[in-house]
Amino acid sequence: MKAEGQKRASIRNVSPQIECGKYQIKRIVDERIEVEADIFGDGHDKVDAVLLYREAGDENKWEEIPMIHEGNDHWSSAFEGSQPGIYEYTIEAWIDHFNTWRSGLNKKIEARQNVKTEILIGAELMEDALAQANSGQKKQLRNWINLLRDEEKESEAISKIFEDAVTNVMYQTRQRERATRYKKILKVKVERKRALFSAWYEFFPRSTSETPGKHGTFKSSEKILPEIANMGFDVIYLPPIHPIGKSHRKGINNATEAQPGDPGSPWAIGSEEGGHKAIHPELGTIDDFTSFVKKAEKNGIEVAIDFAIQCSPDHPYVKEHPQWFKWRPDGTVQYAENPPKKYQDVLPVNFETEDWENLWEELKSVVEYWIDKGVKIFRVDNPHTKSFIFWDWLIQEINKNHKDIIFLAEAFTRPRVMEELGKVGFTQSYTYFTWRNSKEEFQEYLTELTQTELREYFRPNFWPNTPDILPVSLENQSEASFLIRIILASTLSSNYGIYGPLFEFGLNEAYPGKEEYTRSEKYEVKHWDWYRPTRTKEIISQLNSIRNENTALQTTYNISFADTDNDQLICYSKIDKRTGNKLLIVVNLDPHHTQSGWIKVPLKELEIKGHQPFAVVDLLTASRYIWQNEWNYVELHPQALPAHILRIETTNER
Numbered sequence: 001m002k003a004e005g006q007k008r009a010s011i012r013n014v015s016p017q018i019e020c021g022k023y024q025i026k027r028i029v030d031e032r033i034e035v036e037a038d039i040f041g042d043g044h045d046k047v048d049a050v051l052l053y054r055e056a057g058d059e060n061k062w063e064e065i066p067m068i069h070e071g072n073d074h075w076s077s078a079f080e081g082s083q084p085g086i087y088e089y090t091i092e093a094w095i096d097h098f099n100t101w102r103s104g105l106n107k108k109i110e111a112r113q114n115v116k117t118e119i120l121i122g123a124e125l126m127e128d129a130l131a132q133a134n135s136g137q138k139k140q141l142r143n144w145i146n147l148l149r150d151e152e153k154e155s156e157a158i159s160k161i162f163e164d165a166v167t168n169v170m171y172q173t174r175q176r177e178r179a180t181r182y183k184k185i186l187k188v189k190v191e192r193k194r195a196l197f198s199a200w201y202e203f204f205p206r207s208t209s210e211t212p213g214k215h216g217t218f219k220s221s222e223k224i225l226p227e228i229a230n231m232g233f234d235v236i237y238l239p240p241i242h243p244i245g246k247s248h249r250k251g252i253n254n255a256t257e258a259q260p261g262d263p264g265s266p267w268a269i270g271s272e273e274g275g276h277k278a279i280h281p282e283l284g285t286i287d288d289f290t291s292f293v294k295k296a297e298k299n300g301i302e303v304a305i306d307f308a309i310q311c312s313p314d315h316p317y318v319k320e321h322p323q324w325f326k327w328r329p330d331g332t333v334q335y336a337e338n339p340p341k342k343y344q345d346v347l348p349v350n351f352e353t354e355d356w357e358n359l360w361e362e363l364k365s366v367v368e369y370w371i372d373k374g375v376k377i378f379r380v381d382n383p384h385t386k387s388f389i390f391w392d393w394l395i396q397e398i399n400k401n402h403k404d405i406i407f408l409a410e411a412f413t414r415p416r417v418m419e420e421l422g423k424v425g426f427t428q429s430y431t432y433f434t435w436r437n438s439k440e441e442f443q444e445y446l447t448e449l450t451q452t453e454l455r456e457y458f459r460p461n462f463w464p465n466t467p468d469i470l471p472v473s474l475e476n477q478s479e480a481s482f483l484i485r486i487i488l489a490s491t492l493s494s495n496y497g498i499y500g501p502l503f504e505f506g507l508n509e510a511y512p513g514k515e516e517y518t519r520s521e522k523y524e525v526k527h528w529d530w531y532r533p534t535r536t537k538e539i540i541s542q543l544n545s546i547r548n549e550n551t552a553l554q555t556t557y558n559i560s561f562a563d564t565d566n567d568q569l570i571c572y573s574k575i576d577k578r579t580g581n582k583l584l585i586v587v588n589l590d591p592h593h594t595q596s597g598w599i600k601v602p603l604k605e606l607e608i609k610g611h612q613p614f615a616v617v618d619l620l621t622a623s624r625y626i627w628q629n630e631w632n633y634v635e636l637h638p639q640a641l642p643a644h645i646l647r648i649e650t651t652n653e654r
């Protein structure tokens with residue numbers, strides 16, 4: 001290229017990008033993508049730069065946004081994706097000759113030097129700009145050139161040079177052939193809002209019958225939808241809904257042998273009644289399922305199903321595609337595991353099979369089958385025991401025709417492995433929240449999730465409990481512990497979920513020596529009084545309404561921790577600058593004792609002027625307080641309410 005050797009701007013350290021642009025970063029619609037870089041030229045000439053972005057596939061149609069110099073050669077700008085899809089972005093920078101000349105001229109004027117020649121150079125720069133100008137701009141440029149060349153009008157010329165009109169025209173007509181384009185085109189996956197803001201409720205449809213001892217169905221599950229909607233959940237997640245195998249079926253309390261009548265674990269997918277595209281007959285028919293999905297939608301709830309790639313020995317795949325399993329010399333397949341857990345009732349699929357292409361296509365067809373039945377959210381079971389390269393392919397393939405599909409990675413494993421799943425495209429991920437307990441642990445973990453590179457690709461979903469986990473923080477604990485955990489989950493993270501109705505009923509009995517529920521629903525049909533009111537239920541409804549009404553709780557990435565003088569009190573602010581919604585949350589982490597102390601309100605971040613009174617309203621109790629100082633006293637009784645969710649009202653309001 002002709003101008004290649006004339007390029008003088010350097011663009012370095014561009015962020016965000018993951019592993020040199022190998023993976024896409026993640027955002028939702030209308031969420032800002034702040035792009036930063038070090039941009040500089042040789043010598044002392046001034047540089048300028050623009051951020052370029054476009055929807056992928058829209059070749060050549062770049063939108064441009066000026067970049068701002070933040071100082072020390074560091075530049076920034078931001079853009080947003082207006083609809084779900086892949087967007088591309090890059091940077092272009094160049095030596096800004098006009099601005100360089102004008103600031104030199106200014107210095108000479110200030111030093112009272114003769115600027116006659118300088119002004120003539122300015123006229124030449126304007127002449128160069130004519131080639132890029134439209135007809136209106138050409139007219140303006142010619143007038144200014146004449147003025148700059150008129151020796152009689154030097155002072156008029158000087159004041160013209162510094163006018164905004166000149167700045168604008170010279171900016172719009174700048175020469176770009178010597179501009180440097182950043183060497184890479186980076187990508188961001190823009191998703192629908194639910195990818196970042198969701199409240200999940202997991203339950204077993206088989207436990208929804210009104211008659212004790214009877215197997216629940218999709219029809220009986222429909223009846224409890226209003227109850228779940230009243231609590232404010234917007235995603236229902238169902239454990240696998242497919243036929244359950246009989247061979248090596250598990251019994252009560254994870255027994256490796258079932259007794260007659262034991263229903264088996266729903267994750268033991270597949271029997272002579274069908275596999276991953278079939279419905280467990282006792283739950284109903286495919287029509288019952290689609291009707292359930294529609295009823296849920298009417299209640300403002302999306303249905304998420306489980307995608308567990310494993311097969312009971314009775315699954316049709318085992319006979320039809322034996323090449324997808326790793327057979328041992330004794331003619332058996334080693335059962336699946338997630339060490340130290342053993343899944344004796346299921347066979348893992350072998351992702352190293354020679355027939356991997358057919359396997360991948362079949363699994364893709366499973367996801368598409370359920371999308372066709374109205375499902376848009378998949379909770380993926382143990383994705384870390386399947387190959388990353390498969391997930392990378394599958395998620396991209398599905399997103400080609402369905403940009404609104406959400407995949408939640410259920411991987412409680414090593415950090416690097418969980419991170420890789422986020423990188424290859426999982427929309428949301430389960431986290432270590434379940435095992436974080438102290439103020440220091442929460443602060444450290446949230447800082448890692450929101451302030452490091454993880455922020456770009458790992459979207460957390462916080463779960464206080466799951467059918468597999470009754471954590472120590474809830475085991476044998478009272479209502480206060482359940483409230484503390486759900487207040488933390490729903491306010492620290494914009495995506496959160498619970499396994500009900502055990503959570504709202506406060507069920508807390510663990511299997512001896514394990515972090516699991518005793519007599520787990522995973523191996524039994526239960527009978528619950530779904531309509532039993534509990535205080536936890538009431539507070540969950542309140543929390544979900546607060547989340548819906550306060551945009552500051554609709555992202556995880558605006559958290560900022562505040563000082564407290566008591567380690568049992570954790571305090572954090574959440575601010576939405578666009579809407580002006582400002583919250584300050586204080587939680588007593590001690591479920592057994594009243595804790596009191598002083599919290600330091602981040603006045604600057606909340607835009608409160610020091611020593612001016614401001615009102616805070618507790619959204620949980622509607623109590624209103626006027627505070628004046630930076631440090632304020634709080635006292636939280638866990639048996640009453642273990643937290644304040646304070647909305648900062650207008651400053652100076654009494």
Ligand SMILES: O=P(O)(O)O[C@H]1O[C@H](CO)[C@@H](O[C@H]2O[C@H](CO)[C@@H](O)[C@H](O)[C@H]2O)[C@H](O)[C@H]1O
Pocket residue numbers: 250254265266267268269308310338341342343344345346381382410411412467468522
């Ligand atoms: O391995 P995780 O702890 O992440 O748990 C998930 O996957 C398990 C395997 O699918 C699943 O385990 C349940 O189903 C198994 C297969 O039927 C059975 O052997 C286990 O005893 C049972 O817990 C677990 O529920 C799921 O969340």
